[in-house]
Amino acid sequence: MRLLTHNTMRNNSKEAKGMGFPFKITAAEVKVIDNPDAGATEERDIDFVKRMLPILEWTALVRAASECGISSLPHTLTTDLAESRPFLQALYHILMNVHLIKGMLTCPVTGREFPVTNGVPNMMLEEDECERVRL
Amino acid sequence: MSRPELTGHASNFYNEREARKYNSSSRMINVQREITLRAIELLLLPPDEASLVLDIGCGSGLSGEVLEEHGHVWVGCDVSRDMLQVAHERMEKSYKMKGDDDKTEAEIARMKYDDDDDSDDDDNNVCSTGDLMHHDMGTGLPFRPATFDACVSISALQWLCYSNSSAQIPKRRLIRFFSSLYSILKKSARAAVLISECATAVGFGGGIVVDYPNSAKAKKHYLVLSCDRVGGRGQVPGMTAAGAVADQKQSQVQVGKQRQEKDGRKARPIRKKKGVKTKEWIVHKKETQRKKGKEVRPDTKYTARRRPRKF
Numbered sequence: 450m451r452l453l454t455h456n457t458m459r460n461n462s463k464e465a466k467g468m469g470f471p472f473k474i475t476a477a478e479v480k481v482i483d484n485p486d487a488g489a490t491e492e493r494d495i496d497f498v499k500r501m502l503p504i505l506e507w508t509a510l511v512r513a514a515s516e517c518g519i520s521s522l523p524h525t526l527t528t529d530l531a532e533s534r535p536f537l538q539a540l541y542h543i544l545m546n547v548h549l550i551k552g553m554l555t556c557p558v559t560g561r562e563f564p565v566t567n568g569v570p571n572m573m574l575e576e577d578e579c580e581r582v583r584l
Numbered sequence: 585m586s587r588p589e590l591t592g593h594a595s596n597f598y599n600e601r602e603a604r605k606y607n608s609s610s611r612m613i614n615v616q617r618e619i620t621l622r623a624i625e626l627l628l629l630p631p632d633e634a635s636l637v638l639d640i641g642c643g644s645g646l647s648g649e650v651l652e653e654h655g656h657v658w659v660g661c662d663v664s665r666d667m668l669q670v671a672h673e674r675m676e677k678s679y680k681m682k683g684d685d686d687k688t689e690a691e692i693a694r695m696k697y698d699d700d701d702d703s704d705d706d707d708n709n710v711c712s713t714g715d716l717m718h719h720d721m722g723t724g725l726p727f728r729p730a731t732f733d734a735c736v737s738i739s740a741l742q743w744l745c746y747s748n749s750s751a752q753i754p755k756r757r758l759i760r761f762f763s764s765l766y767s768i769l770k771k772s773a774r775a776a777v778l779i780s781e782c783a784t785a786v787g788f789g790g791g792i793v794v795d796y797p798n799s800a801k802a803k804k805h806y807l808v809l810s811c812d813r814v815g816g817r818g819q820v821p822g823m824t825a826a827g828a829v830a831d832q833k834q835s836q837v838q839v840g841k842q843r844q845e846k847d848g849r850k851a852r853p854i855r856k857k858k859g860v861k862t863k864e865w866i867v868h869k870k871e872t873q874r875k876k877g878k879e880v881r882p883d884t885k886y887t888a889r890r891r892p893r894k895f
């Protein structure tokens with residue numbers, strides 16, 4: 450699971466009431482793919498990060514990165530940084546190339562745990578955990 | 585056409601054997617690829633930008649692979665762990681193959697499906713743009729609101745129309761799915777969902793695109809939903825062979841009827857006894873005629889009443 454994906458996820462069980470975000474990461478195994486062409490990141494990739502910036506929850510990303518052992522992210526995102534090419538390249542790398550392979554995701558509201566194995570988080574809920582839908 | 589969704593839970597059907605089989609049938613691969621290409625076309629994503637796309641029921645990652653070729657970043661959800669495992673292997677393989685520049689696409693494709701060795705040597709730089717998640721769409725999508733640029737779901741939604749246990753009520757699961765889908769998409773995003781006309785009372789605009797409407801075999805229904813209710817990317821890119829767009833009138837969730845509709849088969853006429861024209865039957869027939877664009881008298885309280893017998 451990428452840090453980008455982690456940043457978009459939330460626990461949608463009825464108990465979490467839409468607030469089940471961000472998942473706390475307990476990492477047992479993290480894989481960082483070193484970007485062979487770092488520095489030569491394509492224009493398309495830079496554009497992609499730029500467009501992701503508004504949807505990212507920055508503090509959650511900083512936390513998640515440090516839970517995966519990466520502490521290079523600044524605590525606040527300034528407008529200057531958001532324009533800086535080297536910063537965007539580094540950010541792309543962190544969003545796309547840091548993978549949680551094995552570990553646990555814990556919902557901050559309910560404490561429900563979702564295990565990650567083989568890089569795949571198990572987000573399955575039981576029917577009685579799901580949001581009620583009135584028919 | 586076989587209907588595996590009648591046989592029980594998807595993760596039972598898509599077990600390891602089925603997952604491998606699915607992944608090695610070149611006919612299946614081609615069909616799924618073609619459908620995905622069309623779905624991507626229907627999404628109207630800006631061609632020169634990388635978008636964040638959700639692939640629901642991603643299976644062995646065939647649809648994801650097409651998304652990847654178009655330069656998009658995707659997240660795939662599936663209930664079947666075995667399908668996800670195959671997807672995982674495929675993603676690693678396809679990345680390794682990318683290094684070989686002077687191979688044609690066909691060659692690469694063949695390599696991918698032929699070689700069966702286990703990719704346990706996968707510790708090197710794997711970098712597909714996809715990411716996988718084990719998840720049942722009927723429980724609602726586990727994402728924050730307004731995060732995805734688009735969503736595709738290729739031949740998976742039909743599974744939602746059947747229940748696998750007494751706790752699962754299809755209608756409830758469908759509504760949960762669609763309302764969560766509506767919330768996680770960005771404004772003006774689109775979802776191209778193949779098959780099944782059972783959409784939304786949750787606020788989507790959009791409708792059904794039918795490709796090849798006159799062929800029983802090739803006919804495909806795409807449910808195109810858009811969050812963009814004020815024009816914008818409202819148009820539908822070129823339909824194949826004089827297609828038709830039905831509008832969202834059909835979009836009420838009607839679980840009972842889905843099966844026949846999505847097959848493209850004709851609905852069975854509702855008739856009690858041969859020759860007896862009940863009110864139901866007449867109203868139904870009038871409705872069908874109306875859909876064909878014929879002029880039909882409005883339904884009133886006199887519709888299908890018997891005339892008083894003359895003496």
Ligand SMILES: C[S@@+](CC[C@H](N)C(=O)[O-])C[C@H]1O[C@@H](n2cnc3c(N)ncnc32)[C@H](O)[C@@H]1O
Binds near residue numbers: 641663
């Ligand atoms: C016909 S396959 C399509 C796979 C893929 N989209 C492709 O193009 O090859 C349908 C997939 O939907 C998945 N599926 C069925 N029910 C599901 C559910 N409730 N939630 C998520 N995925 C589901 C199945 O596990 C299966 O992998």
